[in-house]
Amino acid sequence: MKALPSLAKALAWLAAVYAAMFAFDSSGLANPYWLQVFELACITAISALGLNVIYGFTGLFSLGHAAFYGIGAYTAALTLKSLGVESQPAFLCALLAGAAAAALVALLVGVSTIRLTSDYLGIATLGFGIIMKVVFDNADSFIPRLGGARGMTGIAKMTTLPWAFVLLGGSLLVIRNLVHSSYGRALVSIREDEIAAGAMGIDTFRYKTAGFVIGCAFAGLAGGLYAHLYAFLHPSNFDFFKSVDVLVIVVLGGLGNMSGTLVASFGWVFLLETLRVVLPPEYVEFRWVLIPILLVVTMLARPRGLLGIGEFRFLRGGAGR
Amino acid sequence: MILEARGLTKNFGGIKALNGVDLYLRRGELAGLIGPNGSGKTTVFNVITGIYRPDRGTVNMDANRIAGLAPHRISRLGIARTFQNIRLFRNLSVMDNVRAAYHPSVPYGPVSAVCRTNRYLDGEKAIGENVTELLSFFSLQDRRLEHAKNLSYGDQRRLEIARALASGPKILLLDEPAAGMNHSEVEKLMGFILEARKRFSLTILLIEHQMRLVMGICERLVVMDFGEVIAEGTPAEIRKDPRVIEAYLGHRPAGDTSEVRD
Numbered sequence: 001m002k003a004l005p006s007l008a009k010a011l012a013w014l015a016a017v018y019a020a021m022f023a024f025d026s027s028g029l030a031n032p033y034w035l036q037v038f039e040l041a042c043i044t045a046i047s048a049l050g051l052n053v054i055y056g057f058t059g060l061f062s063l064g065h066a067a068f069y070g071i072g073a074y075t076a077a078l079t080l081k082s083l084g085v086e087s088q089p090a091f092l093c094a095l096l097a098g099a100a101a102a103a104l105v106a107l108l109v110g111v112s113t114i115r116l117t118s119d120y121l122g123i124a125t126l127g128f129g130i131i132m133k134v135v136f137d138n139a140d141s142f143i144p145r146l147g148g149a150r151g152m153t154g155i156a157k158m159t160t161l162p163w164a165f166v167l168l169g170g171s172l173l174v175i176r177n178l179v180h181s182s183y184g185r186a187l188v189s190i191r192e193d194e195i196a197a198g199a200m201g202i203d204t205f206r207y208k209t210a211g212f213v214i215g216c217a218f219a220g221l222a223g224g225l226y227a228h229l230y231a232f233l234h235p236s237n238f239d240f241f242k243s244v245d246v247l248v249i250v251v252l253g254g255l256g257n258m259s260g261t262l263v264a265s266f267g268w269v270f271l272l273e274t275l276r277v278v279l280p281p282e283y284v285e286f287r288w289v290l291i292p293i294l295l296v297v298t299m300l301a302r303p304r305g306l307l308g309i310g311e312f313r314f315l316r317g318g319a320g321r
Numbered sequence: 322m323i324l325e326a327r328g329l330t331k332n333f334g335g336i337k338a339l340n341g342v343d344l345y346l347r348r349g350e351l352a353g354l355i356g357p358n359g360s361g362k363t364t365v366f367n368v369i370t371g372i373y374r375p376d377r378g379t380v381n382m383d384a385n386r387i388a389g390l391a392p393h394r395i396s397r398l399g400i401a402r403t404f405q406n407i408r409l410f411r412n413l414s415v416m417d418n419v420r421a422a423y424h425p426s427v428p429y430g431p432v433s434a435v436c437r438t439n440r441y442l443d444g445e446k447a448i449g450e451n452v453t454e455l456l457s458f459f460s461l462q463d464r465r466l467e468h469a470k471n472l473s474y475g476d477q478r479r480l481e482i483a484r485a486l487a488s489g490p491k492i493l494l495l496d497e498p499a500a501g502m503n504h505s506e507v508e509k510l511m512g513f514i515l516e517a518r519k520r521f522s523l524t525i526l527l528i529e530h531q532m533r534l535v536m537g538i539c540e541r542l543v544v545m546d547f548g549e550v551i552a553e554g555t556p557a558e559i560r561k562d563p564r565v566i567e568a569y570l571g572h573r574p575a576g577d578t579s580e581v582r583d
Contacts, residue, residue, distance in 0.1 A: 181441065188413060192411060195372065198372075201488050
């Protein structure tokens with residue numbers, strides 16, 4: 001068995017990291033505020049990696065990523081509430097339910113809109129994002145527990161550092177292995193030239209839909225973690241601007257570059273929080289001036305993304321090279 | 322007869338791109354499709370490969386009716402092509418361009434890929450070996466890690482043919498394979514096409530403007546003008562055909578007995 005060592009190695013790493021995180025988390029050494037920021041960065045990275053599959057690898061321009069993040073968040077929160085037990089396995093079920101719900105909705109949206117090309121698909125997903133925002137705002141009229149525009153409260157605070165970190169590691173592993181396989185090459189070939197990909201025998205419609213669904217499933221997973229991090233959900237966390245945030249992270253990190261997405265996610269979340277602390281209270285909103293300036297400068301200096309086309313060692317390469 | 326098209330008609334708005342085109346290919350032959358610019362040659366390719374659905378007409382390959390099928394279905398039945406304006410996966414390596422074309426016959430499932438099972442590792446190894454063999458035949462092996470967009474023009478054209486052959490086709494459609502090549506490159510390409518036909522037992526139909534290549538290697542020519550087939554025959558017959566001369570050179574004054582030359 002040649003495969004077992006690589007899988008076992010990956011699992012051993014994850015287990016070791018989990019243990020380390022668990023020890024760190026319960027030691028009380030870390031500042032709980034920054035710990036929470038770190039968890040948010042992991043969650044943001046999972047969502048951004050999902051969008052990277054959609055936009056970076058498959059080449060589908062999506063402006064509705066936050067809507068799928070929201071679907072995952074609300075579904076996971078409602079699932080755990082309905083289960084009535086706040087155990088770790090129940091939490092895992094809730095997270096998977098969130099990812100599955102996002103994937104299912106993505107399938108429906110994908111099948112109907114994915115024939116559209118680039119900009120038009122962007123507009124269609126933008127429209128879907130706006131629809132979902134309205135749905136979240138009025139969710140209390142069909143399921144009162146979702147809270148609607150007042151926000152959803154009473155969510156258990158289940159997301160911990162190990163959960164966030166291990167799920168990020170798992171997501172990286174799954175996406176890396178997928179990308180460095182024939183299936184990943186099929187997705188990338190569609191991004192590069194859809195007509196040629198079709199002429200080579202690749203079912204472009206099917207694979208574009210698959211890429212979209214997989215990416216949205218990661219958004220849903222991240223959403224579930226997010227819901228149980230702050231124990232409060234509000235529709236404004238899933239509007240158009242949040243979709244743009246994720247898009248900015250993916251573009252900053254470099255399209256189709258997982259390491260870049262990782263660095264950009266952590267950079268983005270920590271920069272926002274650091275500025276919140278550093279800037280005097282009356283200037284905090286100037287963050288939204290500083291960050292776009294930084295964005296422009298970064299894009300001018302590194303148009304292909306923060307890391308160019310390089311990848312971290314553990315994200316590089318596949319078999320048979 | 323490996324491929325037979327009957328009565329292909331395709332309109333774009335008011336323009337009749339194809340107007341009742343009949344075309345066939347005999348198994349194993351190397352045929353040329355020629356005609357002035359805008360006569361509908363590439364449209365024929367696009368209809369055969371499923372990029373366009375014909376308004377009327379049928380295309381049969383062996384016993385299959387293929388007109389109107391999706392491009393990937395037609396590709397899987399054994400028709401591969403290259404494009405007039407090279408359509409490589411520009412930001413992928415030479416190797417990955419060819420590897421992507423092996424995807425339709427991938428021997429492992431997505432779950433195997435994610436878990437990196439033996440099936441995945443063996444499959445990748447097999448694909449890698451096939452790619453190496455194909456790239457060696459095309460003398461692209463030492464450039465396999467280069468991005469496709471960084472190859473020279475001639476190498477890009479060769480890579481496109483290599484990629485087309487990865488799907489193991491029975492019929493290969495080449496759209497202006499010699500475009501932009503100089504004298505000696507065309508010479509090399511001609512030998513190369515003949516060799517590829519023998520080695521991969523192909524039936525080839527090619528569109529070309531360079532008469533040297535067309536007259537040099539094609540066994541049969543089909544001539545199109547204004548969306549219709551105006552002549553068909555051996556290169557020697559086509560050279561003398563008055564309709565062909567008229568299509569290329571305009572009306573012949575009385576008494577002129579010129580032929581289409583290289």
